[in-house]
Amino acid sequence: xxxxxxxxxxxxxxxxxxxxxxxxxxxxxxxxxxxxxxxxxxxxxxxxxxxxxxxxxxxxxxxxxxxxxxxxxxxxxxxxxxxxxxxxxxxxxxxxxxxxxxxxxxxxxxxxxxxxxxxxxxxxxxxxxxxxxxxxxxxxxxxxxxxxxxxxxxxxxxxxxxxxxxxxxxxxxxxxxxxxxxxxxxxxxxxxxxxxxxxxxxxxxxxxxxxxxxxxxxxxxxxxxxxxxxxxxxxxxxxxxxxxxxxxxxxxxxxxxxxxxxxxxxxxxxxxxxxxxxxxxxxxxxxxxxxxxxxxxxxxxxxxxxxxxxxxxxxxxxxxxxxxxxxxxxxxxxxxxxxxxxxxxxxxxxxxxxxxxxxxxxxxxxxxxxxxxxxxxxxxxxxxxxxxxxxxxxxxxxxxxxxxxxxxxxxxxxxxxxxxxxxxxxxxxxxxxxxxxxxxxxxxxxxxx
Numbered sequence: 001x002x003x004x005x006x007x008x009x010x011x012x013x014x015x016x017x018x019x020x021x022x023x024x025x026x027x028x029x030x031x032x033x034x035x036x037x038x039x040x041x042x043x044x045x046x047x048x049x050x051x052x053x054x055x056x057x058x059x060x061x062x063x064x065x066x067x068x069x070x071x072x073x074x075x076x077x078x079x080x081x082x083x084x085x086x087x088x089x090x091x092x093x094x095x096x097x098x099x100x101x102x103x104x105x106x107x108x109x110x111x112x113x114x115x116x117x118x119x120x121x122x123x124x125x126x127x128x129x130x131x132x133x134x135x136x137x138x139x140x141x142x143x144x145x146x147x148x149x150x151x152x153x154x155x156x157x158x159x160x161x162x163x164x165x166x167x168x169x170x171x172x173x174x175x176x177x178x179x180x181x182x183x184x185x186x187x188x189x190x191x192x193x194x195x196x197x198x199x200x201x202x203x204x205x206x207x208x209x210x211x212x213x214x215x216x217x218x219x220x221x222x223x224x225x226x227x228x229x230x231x232x233x234x235x236x237x238x239x240x241x242x243x244x245x246x247x248x249x250x251x252x253x254x255x256x257x258x259x260x261x262x263x264x265x266x267x268x269x270x271x272x273x274x275x276x277x278x279x280x281x282x283x284x285x286x287x288x289x290x291x292x293x294x295x296x297x298x299x300x301x302x303x304x305x306x307x308x309x310x311x312x313x314x315x316x317x318x319x320x321x322x323x324x325x326x327x328x329x330x331x332x333x334x335x336x337x338x339x340x341x342x343x344x345x346x347x348x349x350x351x352x353x354x355x356x357x358x359x360x361x362x363x364x365x366x367x368x369x370x371x372x373x374x375x376x377x378x379x380x381x382x383x384x385x386x387x388x389x390x391x392x393x394x395x396x397x398x399x400x401x402x403x404x405x406x407x408x409x410x411x412x413x414x415x416x417x418x419x420x421x422x423x424x425x426x427x428x429x430x431x432x433x434x435x436x437x438x439x440x441x442x443x444x445x446x447x448x449x
Contacts, residue, residue: 052167052189053156054132055080056182057095059102061109061148069109069148071099075179077186094132094155097124102136102151104262104290105308111146115139117172119165120266122288132157135164138262142176158194159227161270163217170215174207181207195219197226220369222376228274230375231368232267236328239356244333245326246275246379247343252283252302252428254323258309258334262288265306268328273304275379279430297323302429345417348385352378386418387425394439402439 058075073095083091101122103109117139125131135154140147152171154164167189174181185205195201198221206212220226233242248255249272257272259265269287273280284303289296294311296303297318307315309329316335325335333340344352355378366374393409394402406426413419425431 050158050194051156052158052192052194053154053186055155056171056186057098057153057155058179059099059151059153061103061150071103071151073099074150077183078190094124098134098153098155100290100292101134101288102138102153104288105310106291109148111148112140113146115149118261118263119168120262120288121161121164121270122266123285133159135161135168136262137168137172139172139175160219161227161229163219163226166217170205177208197221222373224277225274225369225372225376228271228372228376229267229368230271230274231371232264233271234356234371234375236264236268237326237331239353241326241331241333242275242356243344243349243352244336244340245272245324247340248324248337249273249276249281249304250428251343251424252281252430253337254297254299254302254321255304256297256315256323256325257304257306257328258312258315258326259306259328260309262308264328265308269304269306274376276430277376277380278383279434282429282433294318343421345386345415345421347415348382348418352382387422387431390435390438394435404435404439 056075056077057073059071060074061069062072062074064070076095080091101124104122115138117137120136120138122134122136123131124134132155135156136151137153138149138151140149152168152175154167154171156164170185171182174185185203188203188205192201192203195217197219200216200218203215203217204212205215237245245255255272257265257269259268266287269285273285281304283301284296284299284305286293286296286303286305288306288308291311294307294314295318296305297307297315297320300321309327312334315325322337323335324333324337324340326332327334356375387409389412390404390409393405393412395405396402410419410423410426413422
């Protein structure tokens with residue numbers, strides 16, 4: 001059906017990452033480096049000053065004729081008016097897709113009395129290549145007797161999981177009082193500009209019987225880590241397995257992650273994608289696959305997806321190409337290609353293992369932000385050691401356009417094991433996109449005039 005095709009298209013991350021200012025905020029990964037030395041990044045992906053969010057929707061479960069429950073949008077703020085025909089059609093398709101991702105675990109629900117709130121996120125790509133992130137909080141409304149959970153979903157083109165989790169905390173707190181208390185808070189948020197990295201915005205919000213509250217929302221200093229929680233990965237997988245997964249992702253293979261909790265899938269897949277910084281995963285990327293789209297695992301192209309453990313048998317029955325299947329509950333690999341141990345050069349792999357083990361052993365000492373910075377630093381250092389000399393192999397023409405000299409670049413690597421890996425890495429989409437950007441973004445280099 002046309003809607004099914006739209007959904008599948010929306011789940012593919014476009015090969016190129018250009019877009020309107022801010023609209024291609026790296027939806028669950030870090031932004032690609034735009035220019036300069038390895039580690040610098042363009043600000044276009046994280047523009048301050050724009051709206052925090054496009055809209056807030058509430059997705060509730062409604063009983064169907066066959067006795068099952070189907071997710072439906074029951075509240076939307078703000079209602080968008082005066083849209084052009086094309087914009088309206090696009091929004092309608094988007095609003096049709098959102099409920100599936102808010103309740104990806106199918107329609108086998110029943111009223112319950114207890115439910116632990118969970119936070120997760122998903123990504124949808126529009127026809128024009130712009131991307132929207134859905135930040136979700138699934139909770140049980142306050143009340144007596146059996147009730148059905150509902151999802152509060154904030155749609156934004158800004159990647160900042162920690163910040164939106166705090167906003168959802170405030171939404172949940174107000175939901176337990178009354179839906180009416182949510183509106184003024186979200187209105188205040190919508191009227192506030194998105195802060196620059198390291199800056200804070202203060203929202204005034206009135207709560208009945210509590211008075212006016214001042215809510216401070218601070219953005220992390222390092223923009224490429226603000227959608228990431230490496231701690232979640234280190235708690236579930238050994239450093240050795242993390243490196244196997246990283247190596248597979250670096251070569252753009254097919255990766256499937258399994259867990260029952262949506263928040264675990266969401267956090268861990270965001271973290272794996274972020275290990276690739278300053279490069280960006282540029283293929284199918286679905287942190288939580290809705291039950292109706294499980295056939296995504298049959299895709300012959302690279303993908304990084306999260307699937308609930310209850311669907312494991314169905315996944316294994318699918319006619320899949322080679323893939324790495326990771327069990328996040330048991331911390332083990334269920335299925336592998338077989339060469340994961342040999343992909344990374346031994347010396348660099350050992351250096352990263354030492355670094356990861358050090359952070360792993362000190363988990364109780366470091367804050368989440370410190371762990372993020374230390375882990376990211378280890379992987380960025382790996383890329384600097386491996387391909388940090390790329391800039392000196394871009395030949396600049398008189399017109400200012402650059403041309404990457406791939407053969408000379410590979411030849412310049414002394415280590416055979418490093419050269420073997422780089423010869424594969426230069427063929428990946430993520431490296432090609434990185435180099436294309438560098439060729440367009442000349443930064444004066446020593447010796448290049």
